Amino acid sequence: MSTRVYIPADTLAVALGADDIATAITREAETRRTNITIIRNGSRGMCWAEPLIEVQTDAGRMAYGRIKAADVPGLFDAGFLHGGDHEKALGLVDDLPWLKNQQRQIFRTCGLYAPTDLAAYEAHDGLEALRKARAMTPEAILKEVEASGLRGRGGAGFPAAIKWRTVAGAKPAQKTIVCNADEGDSGTFADRLIMEGDPFRLIEAMAIAGLAVGAQEGIIYVRSEYPRAIRILQQAIDTAEQSGFLDGTFKLRVFVGGGSYVCGEETALLESLEGKRGVVRAKPPVPALQGLHGQPTLIHNVITLCAVPDIITKGGAWHAALGAGKSTGTMTFQLAGDVRRGGLVEVPFGLTLRALLDDFGGGTRSGKAIKAVQIGGPLGAYLPPALFDTPLTYDAMARIGAGIGHGGIVVFNETADxxxxxxxxxxxxxxxxxxxxxxxxxxxxxxxxxxxxxxxxxxxxxxxxxxxxxxxxxxxxxxxxxxxxxxxxxxxxxxxxxxxxxxx
Amino acid sequence: MERWSDSKAEELIHAAHESGAPLTGALRALADAFGYIDEAAYPALMQAYARSRAEVLGVVSWYEDFRTRPPGRHVLRLCQAEACQAVGARELTAYACSATGLRLGDTSADGALTLEGVYCLGLCANGPAGELDGRPLAELDAAALDAKLAEAEE
The missing domain is CATH 1.20.1440.230 (NADH-ubiquinone oxidoreductase 51kDa subunit, iron-sulphur binding domain)
Known part of the structure; x- marks a missing residue:
């Protein structure tokens, strides 16, 4: 019986030596004549523990964090293939408080399997939403999105259903679904994580959106700073087409950006897609009516789209019940900068900034006191600790002159100028x-x-x-x-x- | 990365145009193949996309990715954005500049190294981050940077 060992192939894990670890584990297993299967999975978003190696045991998946290639012989000696104790053992993944205290929906299957393993995605309820949507009328899909109260996660927080209704109601034309994966805000990496870790969720979501608004084409605009995400998405699209899950009625492709932050602005992004300089357009007309090449275009951020499959399977009302007030569903916060336990924290809206920074972040990596956090990217507010008890909802943040944006929270210590x-x-x-x-x-x-x-x-x-x-x-x-x-x-x-x- | 070739460039431009890619797609193909876009490609780009020289130059100059000069044999990019600033990216950049004698955007006289700034690589919980010849780097400090550069030179 071959033991399954999970080593993330995510950009961050690779930056911290995951490829070398995989090589070292393969060699060591050969030397010891032990039968193992290495799975290069996506990341759990537990950035502070990367490279995070997991071993499938009878009790569940055992985690070993901050592994270096030099640790490998010691891990074998400690019997890590059977979940043996080691100074870098973190415990069973499912029991880790950092993950357990989150309420992961969008990221619930990210990191569980190899990103382009369609069978594994399906084994975790993947494609259920698309099958359901194919049996629904466009109107029924729109009603669920409306009931969900979903708002755009790219930064503006615009109600998604208004865009969907507008594009669906536009005169028959060459409609397009554009996914804005130009995640340029410093302190954000949720889009990258899910594109590298669970790309089928995005593909499925875009196919559902296509059904709802009557679009036959989808484009994912990915920034060039994310080469691995581009590669994985491309492979996933190929797999989806070969398997027939993306049938001929919806064509999807990846477009690579050119290293321009402003192209994350939706109209600049459209200009860029048309091969021009990324200069913003005046609105109106809104892209939902006159977008790509003047045709009706539904533009959403990666995470907004990735929220859709669950809204279809579990219902819009289920989504609306999560969160606080008009901020429905979960928000994928990203803890970054000088933080001890940085990474992807998906929780319902309404948690306070302090809870996020203390319970998940665990203070600063440097050990210095926190002076400020910047929330919402380069265009977001700097907030002092005195405001950390503000709940993380669109409304509460707006009242203190801040915004949630794409959910990036960058921690600055007392030395910040x-x-x-x-x-x-x-x-x-x-x-x-x-x-x-x-x-x-x-x-x-x-x-x-x-x-x-x-x-x-x-x-x-x-x-x-x-x-x-x-x-x-x-x-x-x-x-x-x-x-x-x-x-x-x-x-x-x-x-x-x-x-x-x-x-x- | 290969040396600039007019005929190869024309092939790439033609292929991009045939596949329905916009001008930016053709420029991407050139940048991926050669690391930069030589002015020699402008006539073919103008022809394929029915744009004036000014329009082509306008698009090329817009995007950071489209260099107009060949990069060095190695390209080091260091993140300059806030999450990395919060953990010492400014100091690391200053170190890299003094150690290499280059400013951000420069290529060394012997063509060995190009040093560039980049605004976010999505490794924001593990900064300072960077990229050497396309390989991601995280949790950098001066010693790690020296080691990576030495490794690349071998």
Whole structure:
């Protein structure tokens, strides 16, 4: 009987030596004449424990964390193939509090099997939703999505059903489902994890969306910084086509981005898909009516789409019952930066920031005190510990001038320089601005210059923020002032003191 | 990565256009094959996509991925974004610059190394992150960076 050993082939695990570990385990097993089967699975999103090796035992899957290739002989000596104790043994995966205390829906099967193993996906209820949807009318699918209260997970939190209704109601045309996998926000990696770990969920979801709105084509726009996700998605699409689960009625393909942050903005993304510069378009018309090549287009983030299969199998009402108020379902938070236990935390909306940082994050990796977190990517607010008791819902965050965005939470320790972080927010905007509107194109440059001065004119910075917020064409310009203003508001001392030297 | 070849470039442009890929798709094929887009390819791109030289240049210059000069034999990219900043990416970048004598975006005179910044590789819980010749790197520090660069040079 061959023992199954799981070694993630996820980008992070590989960056931390997973391929070398796989080689070492294979060699050691050969030397010891032990029969094993290595499965290169996706990641559980438990980034702090990567490379996380799992062994199938009678009791369940036993986890060994932070493994190095040099640990391999010792693991064999400790009898890890039978779940033997070792200083790096974490226990049974299903019993690990970090995972057990989450409420994983979208990520419930991510990391369980090899990402392109369709049989394994099906064995875990995969494709059930698509089969069900194929027997439903488009109207019935739309009703479930409506009842679910699902809101876009890409950043804007827009009600998904409104988009679906609009595209479905548009005149018959060449409709397209576009998946926005241009996950550019620093501190976010949920899209990457699921594309690398459970790609069939996304493919299934897009096929369901196609049925609901009457689209025969889907495109996944993946950023070029995610080469492994691109490769795995491509393999998964090929497998889905060969198996017949993607039949000829829905064609899916991957499009690779060009390293431009603003292309994550949906209209810029469409321009990029059309082969042009990623300059944002004016809205209206909304993409749901005039999107790709002027045709009705349903654009959603990866995680939004991945929430759909369960909404079909379990019903929209089930989804609506999860979460808090108008923030329904689960949210895939990502703990990043200086955090001890970073990774993917999927919980219903409503948990406080503090609970997330303490119970899951476990403080900082450096051991230093937390000074601030930035929530929601480069366009998200910097929040001080005094605000950590705010519940993580769209509404509660909006009340303190913040947003959840794509769910990225970056932890900064006490050594962080908040004025430099504010300057960087402008500088990043200057670097990535598409240049279409003046407030963003010029404002970001002037903002970065101002905050690099020894004694910046803060009234002028505030004035600039007001103009950018009110007059920019898209979120890049309107939201860049959020990290700037929040840093100025919550850490005023750091802006008041003159500095000798301008930041680089 | 192979050396630039006009005929190979024309083949790639033709193949991309035939497959229905937009201009950005053809540029992607060139960048993947050669590491950059030589100006010599512009006439073929203009012809295939019925765009002016300015339009082609406009698209090429828009995207970070489309270099206009050949990169070094090795390409080191270091994440510059917030999650990595929070764990020392600024200091690591400064170290890399001083150790190699390069600024971000530069290629060494002997063509051995290109040093670039990148905005997020999705390894945000395990920064500072980077990428050397397409291989992902995480939890970097100066010593790890030196070791990786030495390994690549061998």
């Amino acid at each position: 908040m004025r430099e972080q504010a300057r960087y927010a402008f500088a990043f905007c200057a670097h990535e601005s598409c240049g279409k509107c003046t407030p963003c194109r010029i404002g970001a440059v002037r903002g970065a210059e101002l905050l690099a001065e020894p004694e910046p004119d803060l009234a002028l910075v505030e004035d600039l923020c007001a103009v950018m917020t009110e007059a920019s064409a898209c979120a890049m310009g309107t939201m860049t002032p959020i990290p700037v203003r929040s840093a100025m508001m919550h850490f005023p001392d750091e802006f008041a003191a003159p500095r000798q030297q301008a930041a680089q």
